[in-house]
Amino acid sequence: MxxxxxxxxxxxxxxxWGTELVLSWLLPVIGFAVWVVLDDGRRGLQAVVGTVLVILIVATVAVIPMWRYSVHRWEITDEAVYTRVGWLTQESRVAPISRVQTVDIERGPLDRAFGLATVTVTTASSAGAVPIAGLDLPVAEDAVARLTRIAALHRGDAT
Structure with a gap:
């Protein structure tokens, strides 16, 4: 195991993650608001849909980020990069250092606003890159530097 x-x-x-979820709900909320403004003949149905919408928004924004945080883990050793991610479905990955091809730091606008970064470890694997999301920027920079040092010691061709 x-x-x-x-x-x-x-x-x-x-x-x-909570902010990303709130932003993902903007279009449905705008659509609902337009429906309410343009169709005043279905107030009962609109009340039901509005209530369900609010419950879904509150539930997803309150639960999913905490759940993801409780699951997400990462570690870098001299042998491999280990990650576990997900919330409904969970994925554990092990990327041997000898298979590492590139290591990148990614920071979108929200990441920058929160002082966070994602380290992406690209490997010679059909499973794709291994992302490590939600890292404090100095921690991400240290992780990249460490991975670079360790990978330099394993001068394989990463194939």
Whole structure:
């Protein structure tokens, strides 16, 4: 059995994920508001739909970021990069250092607003890159530097 990676994302990742969820609900909320303004003959149905919409928004924004935070883990050792991600479905990945091809830091506008970053480890694997999301920027920079040092010691061709 695979041991759990040791480190969690930064606690601000919960705020980032919550903000992303709020933004994802904007279009449905705008659509609902337009319906309410343009169709005043279905107030009962609109009340039901509005109530369901509010319940779904509150539930997803309140639960999913905490749940993701409780699951997400990462660790870098001299042998491999370990991650566990997900909330409904969970995925554990192990990327051997000898398979590492590139290591990148990604920071979108929301990441920058919260002082966070995602480290993406690209490997010679059909499973794709291994992202480590929600890291404090200095932690992400240290992780990239460490991975670069470790990978330099394993001068394989990463194929």
């Amino acid at each position: 695979l041991a759990d990676p040791a480190w969690r994302p930064d606690s601000r990742a919960q705020l980032l």
